[in-house]
Amino acid sequence: MHMTVTDLACARGSLQVLAGVSFPLSPGQALILRGPNGSGKTTLLRTLAGLTPPLSGKIVAEPDAIAYAGHADGLKAQLSVAENLRFWAGIFGGSGIDDAVSAFDLAELLDRPAGELSAGQKRRLSLARLLVTGRAIWCLDEPTVSLDASNVARFAAAVGAHLAGGGSAIIATHIDLGLPQADILDISPFVAKSLPVSDPFSDEAFA
Amino acid sequence: MIGLFKRDLALAVRAGGGFGLGLAFFLIVTVLVPFGVGPNTGILSTIAPGILWLGALLACLLSLDRVFQLDWEDGSLDLLATSPLPLENVAAIKALAHWVTTGLPLVVAAPILGVLLNLPGPGYGWLMASLALGTPALSAIGTFGAALTVGLKRGGLLLSLLVLPLYVPTLIFGALVVTRGAAGLDATTPLALLAGITLATIATLPFAAAAALRVNLR
Numbered sequence A: 001m002h003m004t005v006t007d008l009a010c011a012r013g014s015l016q017v018l019a020g021v022s023f024p025l026s027p028g029q030a031l032i033l034r035g036p037n038g039s040g041k042t043t044l045l046r047t048l049a050g051l052t053p054p055l056s057g058k059i060v061a062e063p064d065a066i067a068y069a070g071h072a073d074g075l076k077a078q079l080s081v082a083e084n085l086r087f088w089a090g091i092f093g094g095s096g097i098d099d100a101v102s103a104f105d106l107a108e109l110l111d112r113p114a115g116e117l118s119a120g121q122k123r124r125l126s127l128a129r130l131l132v133t134g135r136a137i138w139c140l141d142e143p144t145v146s147l148d149a150s151n152v153a154r155f156a157a158a159v160g161a162h163l164a165g166g167g168s169a170i171i172a173t174h175i176d177l178g179l180p181q182a183d184i185l186d187i188s189p190f191v192a193k194s195l196p197v198s199d200p201f202s203d204e205a206f207a
Numbered sequence B: 001m002i003g004l005f006k007r008d009l010a011l012a013v014r015a016g017g018g019f020g021l022g023l024a025f026f027l028i029v030t031v032l033v034p035f036g037v038g039p040n041t042g043i044l045s046t047i048a049p050g051i052l053w054l055g056a057l058l059a060c061l062l063s064l065d066r067v068f069q070l071d072w073e074d075g076s077l078d079l080l081a082t083s084p085l086p087l088e089n090v091a092a093i094k095a096l097a098h099w100v101t102t103g104l105p106l107v108v109a110a111p112i113l114g115v116l117l118n119l120p121g122p123g124y125g126w127l128m129a130s131l132a133l134g135t136p137a138l139s140a141i142g143t144f145g146a147a148l149t150v151g152l153k154r155g156g157l158l159l160s161l162l163v164l165p166l167y168v169p170t171l172i173f174g175a176l177v178v179t180r181g182a183a184g185l186d187a188t189t190p191l192a193l194l195a196g197i198t199l200a201t202i203a204t205l206p207f208a209a210a211a212a213l214r215v216n217l218r
Helices: A041-048 A081-091 A098-103 A119-133 A149-164 A200-205 B002-013 B021-037 B041-062 B066-073 B076-081 B087-116 B123-149 B156-182 B188-216
Strands: A003-012 A015-025 A030-034 A056-061 A066-069 A137-141 A168-172 A182-186
Touching: A003 A041, A015 A041, A015 A056, A030 A041, A041 A066, A041 A137, A041 A168, A066 A119, A066 B076, A081 A119, A081 B002, A098 A119, A098 A149, A119 A149, A149 A168, B002 B087, B021 B041, B021 B087, B041 B087, B041 B123, B041 B156, B066 B076, B066 B087, B066 B123, B076 B087, B076 B188, B087 B123, B087 B188, B123 B156, B123 B188, B156 B188
Parallel strands: A030 A168, A030 A182, A066 A137, A137 A168
Antiparallel strands: A003 A015, A003 A056
16 A cells, blocks of 8 residues: 655644655555654654644545554553454454464463563554554554564564565664565654744734 | 443453442442431431532542543553544543443432432432433533543643533533422423533534544644
């Protein structure tokens, strides 16, 4: 599924963070976002996912194509691993959870409450959610946090399989996932000079 | 949609959920009032409609900050906002789940607590009818308030201040239904007005709540 981003400007709160971001994304392609802390990787991903409206520029993608995974795992501690996955599968109208369970080796944990999992296990469950969404474009923010080496490899394999199936991914990460189809987008040139965004409401209120 | 509703109900009844919180508060208020006011049954009968409605209203208020805050804290709200489910539906489902876990138990418990306050006989039917028709408005208004304050640290105070004025019409007509009913008068007019308020809030506030959520998720 194609996605085209043209001259995008993003803001976090009342500060403009990025300006002039442009890139195409084609099926089977992975885009790795690089940039120092605070440069706006999370803001860009949230804008692409539709959580924050862009200040200017265009994001052209099919509706409901993007699955977003942020820093927070989005898990309910009181629900079991299987219940968490089934809930999201139901919300996204996806298929069963079996593929997701096997891709992230969660079979032995299915009946455990998510609150009793370790940080790495929670992350695996959170990433497994991507597979049950059935969405084509994955927007991932630091997906490998608290994963050990073998699980990073498992995650890279899942992304690889997703790309091979015609999906695509935009990933903010600092480690090398070893994906052959990955292009690197360094966002430091797009960092805006922290211009305050003019807001008609607050301008009016404080005029 | 049904999945979200079921999940919210499951979360409410499991450990750490808010189920029973409002009910326990309602119980405490109505049990303590006779101790504070004294055992004069004439006074208790007079104030019973107001106390029962006030207790129900405050019990609803108590669990409002959980409606969106927990989902916001663990990131689920971001994921719900990017899901195929429109935020309007999310807000409506959240309000419904809040009513089922908070308002509905109050409707069922109210007649029993009415006995403690010496509510006159003809008032019981009106009490249940008014709570059944009025508490959905409390949940709908409260969900809107919760959407406005989601993401604020210690937003509970602001939430109460925002929501309480909006609760006033429901309280006035709800208590009036029970007062008139308990006095043996016809209470269909305030009951119709109460139902009107409820229908209006259910029809409009999920849209307002969704708009507030979109702004707060930026």
